[in-house]
Amino acid sequence: MAKDPVCGMEIHDGLAQQRTLYMGEEYFFCSEDCKVKFEGNPEKYSNIPEDEVPETRKVVVIGAGQVGATICYALMMSGIASSIVLVDVNPGLAEGHAMDLNHGLSFVSPTRIFAGNYSDCKGADIVVVTAGAGQKPGETRLDLVHKNTEIFKDIIPKITAYEPKTLLIVSNPVDILTYVALKVSNFTMNRVIGSGTMLDTARFRFLLSRHCRVDPRNVHAYIIGEHGDSEVPVWSQANIAGLALKKHCRVCERNCSPKERDEIFGQVKNAAYEIIRRKGHTNFAIALAVERIAGSILRDENSVLTVSTLINNYYDISDVCLSIPTIVNMNGILKHIDINLDEAERHKLRTSAQTLKKIIGELDI
């Protein structure tokens, strides 16, 4: 007879429907609910002595500014990380955020949160990099390139010296900096991921959902290419609950014109400028996008996400980091998805890649 480690109920281990293996030991559960609870926090429920429990699901966030701090908050709220470490060139800022976040711990799942330094990247599953200069009003993401490349050449070796599993780059221009991080780190391409067009894709889905009056989670549509001015909306594959947008438009009474589509994409592309003009920075949606990527890595989800990664032989595009739908799991990326693009989309994707490659060619890396 075994005991469910979560609710304490006695169950016949031979009959138990739900079971899981943790650190070589098998656990039995009375229900799916208990199993999910256990897997969310096995250290709490297993028989393994606390000092023998390996530090799992550790995320280090480098750069505790608007974006970095909000990412920590989103990670803490979701409960997916067992440890969250904040590192900033301004240690007081990281400490202040860690203190503030810790004071909320009685309202969420147990998480260890502290301000640290680069040595805390040891054993990290993910190091999220948000350090760098932010985008100023009127400044394009590409204007930031030289400033942030120099910062990356300094900090990436300090991170990789401790061999974390995955680098997740958020600082802008994210595609260029993902490429810089890849080259400077010498990590294999699956371990270096940029947040890419995750945010743009989310904005696209939100705007389409509002326009078509349907839950954004039922809108399947991608923005690919650069996270920036040359990004590409994949209208040809956009669908609502499996119904191609073209067909959905026919049954919808709103009669959308190509002009309305252009307006939607314009709002996606210019969203960051519009938000920065009003509040000086963007932080909430990008933090949730990063939490989504981190979740797919930490929970080995194999989710299809528009992250920025090194591309080789994709519609004749090679040796550049940009976003296409990609399967993300515990090893970072598993593979890229070959989506069908129409001729115009292909052309735009190649142009986007050329824009990025031109900038990469001017960098001293």
Ligand SMILES: NC(=O)c1ccc[n+]([C@@H]2O[C@H](COP(=O)([O-])OP(=O)(O)OC[C@H]3O[C@@H](n4cnc5c(N)ncnc54)[C@H](O)[C@@H]3O)[C@@H](O)[C@H]2O)c1
């Ligand atoms: N990829 C996306 O979709 C996306 C969305 C929003 C913002 N961003 C980018 O994220 C980055 C951060 O934006 P923010 O609004 O948080 O800016 P911010 O200025 O508020 O924060 C940046 C932080 O980095 C720190 N920093 C600077 N140099 C450092 C170094 N060498 N080592 C450690 N820390 C260092 C600063 O002290 C600061 O706290 C920017 O590059 C911004 O453009 C990307």
